[in-house]
Each structure stands twice: as C-alpha cells, then as structure tokens.
Amino acid sequence: MTMTKDIAQATDLTAVEKSGGPKKFQFDWKRIFFILLGIGLFLGVYFSPPWEAAIDPLGVSFELSKQAKGALAVFCLAAVWWVFEVVPIGVTSLAIGALQALFLIREPKVAFRDFMDPSVLFIFGSLVIGMVFTKSGLTKRLAYKMLSIIGERTSMIYLGCFVMTGVLTHLMAHTAVAATMFPLLMTINALYSEDDGPTRFGRGLFIGMAYVAGAGSIITLLGAARGAVALGFYKDIMNVDISFFQLTLYMFPVGWLMIFLLWGFFMLVCKPEKDRIVGLKERAKTMYTELGGWSKNEILVVAIVFSVILIIALQNFVPALKGLDKTGLLLLSTISFFLLNILTIRDLEDIPWNIILLFSGAMSIGFCLWDTGAAKWLAVNWLVLFQESSGIVFILGMAFFVMIMTNFIMNVAAIAISLPVALVVAPYLGVSGEVILFSSLVTAGMPFILLVGAAPNAIAYSSKQFTTAQFFLYGVPASILLMVMVWVAVTVIWPLMGMTVMVPAGG
Secondary structure: OHHHHHHHHHHHHHHHHHOOOOOOOOOOHHHHHHHHHHHHHHHHHHOOOOOOOEEOOOOOEEOOOHHHHHHHHHHHHHHHHHHHOOOOHHHHHHHHHHHHHHOOOOOHHHHHHHHHOHHHHHHHHHHHHHHHHHHHOHHHHHHHHHHHHHOOEHHHHHHHHHHHHHHHOOOOOHHHHHHHHHHHHHHHHHHHOOOOOOOHHHHHHHHHHHHHHHHHHOOOOOOOHHHHHHHHHHHHHHOOOOOHHHHHHHHHHHHHHHHHHHHHHHHHHOOOOOOEOOOHHHHHHHHHHHOOOOOHHHHHHHHHHHHHHHHHHHOOOOHHHOOOOHHHHHHHHHHHHHHOOOOOHHHHHOOOHHHHHHHHHHHHHHHHHHHHOHHHHHHHHHHHHHOOOOHHHHHHHHHHHHHHHOOOOOHHHHHHHHHHHHHHHHHHHOEOHHHHHHHHHHHHOOOOOOHHHOHHHHHHHOOOOOOHHHHHHHHHHHHHHHHHHHHHHHHHHHHHOOOOOEOOOOO
C-alpha cells in the first residue's frame, strides 16, 4: 500500500516537473463580468419601480404585473448567460426554473413541469433517431453515397447538404431532420479533417444545416407544428381558411431562395479552408462498397422511422389519425429501438442531456413570458409604434418582432401574441391580413440568433464546431438577410403570385 502511494506521488511529481511546475490560477474576468451582468439585469428589472401599462389600438390596457416583470428579469439573465455561455447552457436552464420558483414568479410545480413538456420529449425522441442512425450504420451509408455523387469540392458539399436538409423538411419535422442530418454531417466533417477541433468548414456545415432546416420548414405544414397552429388561429380571427397547398404555393419560392442565399452566406463567412478534398469521391465509393449489404438493424431502423414519419405526415390529411399525439408516436420509435436491442442502456447514457436541458429551460421561460402576460405587453408596446407608419414598414415591423421573439419563446406563441394586435392595426394602414400572416410565418421559422430558438440550432451545437457567441454573431447578419428576403417577398414575389398585399385603408 505504501509502495503504491509512493509511486503515485512520484508520478504526480514527474508530471508537474514535465509541465514546468504547477499551473498558476488564472482569473477569468470576462466570464465573471457576464455572470454579474446577467445577475445585475435580473435584479435591476425585478426590483425596478412599476412599469407603464401597454395600450393597444382599441384602447385596451395591459398592465405589467410583478410576476410579468419577474419573467422579463429571468429573460434578461438567461439571454446573457446563454449567449456568452458563462456556465453550460443546460445549467442556465436550471437557473430559469429556480428563479421562477424562488422569486414566486410562477408556482414551482408549474415552472418545473415545463421541463418535461411534450415538445422537449419530441426533441429527445428526435435525438435518439439520430443516434440510432449512427449506431446502425445508416449514417455512413447515406454520407458515402451522397459524397460519391456530389464530389470533392467543398462548396458543392455545402450545397448538397443544405439541399438535402431542405428537401427533408418538406416531409418531416425540422427537428427530426436535424437529428437525422447531424450524424451524417459528423461523418462528412471527419473526412474533411482528421483533427476533432473546430474548422470554418465544420462551423458553416452545422450552423448552415440548422438555418436551412428552419428555412425549409416554412414551406409545408409537415416541416413544423407552427404552420398548422397559425393557420387555425388566423381562421378563428379572420374567418378565412388557408389550405395546405396555398401555404406551400406562397412559401416555396421564399423558402428555397433563402436556402440558396444561406449557401452563399456561409460560403462567404465560413469559406472552407480547403477548396476540395482530394480523392474524396473515389474514397467515398470505396467505403460505400466496403459496407456491404444492408444489415438487419439498418432495415429495422428505416422501417420504424419511416412508419412514424408517415403516420405523423398523414395526420394532416386523415381525420382518424389526428387524435394521435406526435410526441407519443415518436417515443414509440425510441421504445422500439430498445425492445429490438438496436440500442442499449449504454446508448441511453450517451444522450446529450445538456441539449435536452437547454430546451427544457427554453420551454419554461417561453411559457413564463406567456402566462404572466409579459410577452403580450412586449407585443403591444412594439406594434403600436407602427400604427402611424406606412403599410410596408408595419409589415416589416411585425415580422421583425416575431423574428426576435421566436429566438426566446415558442414560435407559435410569438405569432399568437402579436397577430391579434397586428390584425387590428392592419386595416387602418391598408394592409391585408394574409400578408401579415405569411410574413410572420417566414420569420417565425428562422430564429438565427440564439440556440434556444429552435431544436436544430441546439442539435448543431452538439458538434462542438462553434460557440454560442459565434452562433449569435453569424445570426445577426443572417437575420438581416432574412428581413431583406421578407421585404422582397412582400414587394415583389407575393404580388406577382397574386397575393393581395395592400387593401383600401379604413377602420
């Protein structure tokens, strides 16, 4: 025992000597500054004197209660800590729940119940699909086949991955698409660089996938739940029914133009270090051949995932299937993978719980802003600023508000709090309700600034190819590009397609 202890001490001493002595403690002033900034904003907002009520165009007053002010305070702390990643992003989410409970912003059982919201479990199921694709070998099969077709040029690899992501979002939820594409991109990135460290190519590949998943998801009702909910909400307010195909007709050119613009954007800001990966095409063909025939597990995975996606897709067309919960259906696939021994307990331990916690906190702060009325107060205060502006400025102002809010709260909620106010103001400015709805849906689908804005953002973050601050920095110009796209759609594309943008002004 003594000998073992002596050897261990000698080994530790040798290690210290080789490293040039014990490491000096370094105080991370930047991290401490942003920790304190978040706490300072929380305390400053929470304990500030009462704020003025928001008054909508009909004269209805929306008071900001103490709880609503508390929700805004938590919102400020979370934004700072998430962007600058002063603690793991999942830990910031825990702070969101703890602050709500400790400062009596919402009942603890309500605040923490949101951490297991069905949407969070849907993301869990989507991540499991990505994991099982990797373990079964399907990811390599898809990656090698795609690369053998696309070739060696890194610009074409970008484009091929983005187009594949966009096409898949026409048929399945963008969260599931991101989870499916993620392991495929990891395989491609490994062929690009033997080093596990971040590269410009890897950064563009993964952030681009997340952005494109959002752009593609606006095109059909299958890409995300927000479309169907928003159309139902619009019908209740305006008594106008917009069909699946009408939505796709107007969104198709906007979504695909945005996908190609994002390709150009990432070729500019994340230009790959290498123009081409020499010999990749032949190597991909060889590796695909070496995989041999399809295994039993690959066939089972494809059958299970395809069946779940098909049922979820058919829910929009088959009334008998509408009652089935999509989260329940997706979790059935997770259960099936374990029943068939495709996954084991070791795989369950490999789930990126940091990402799950991130979205748990995002749901909690989103519901907190909604339940306390803070989100409605923000929406009214913002939109009344434009009640005397031109029609185009009002449309862009509405779209901008939804774009910003959808980075923090559920995109459906962002539309729900702003659409009623916007539809009251719109007729006085000669703006049609239809263009308000569609422009809002465009920006609601593309939260480019924060990871919590959409599940694909967080899934892409698992690649470790970028930081939250880098995501934010790329998201600002990408969001400006999105707003330009909305302006082009409103002034050129949709009028040419027959959409009524402006109507006679009047009360």
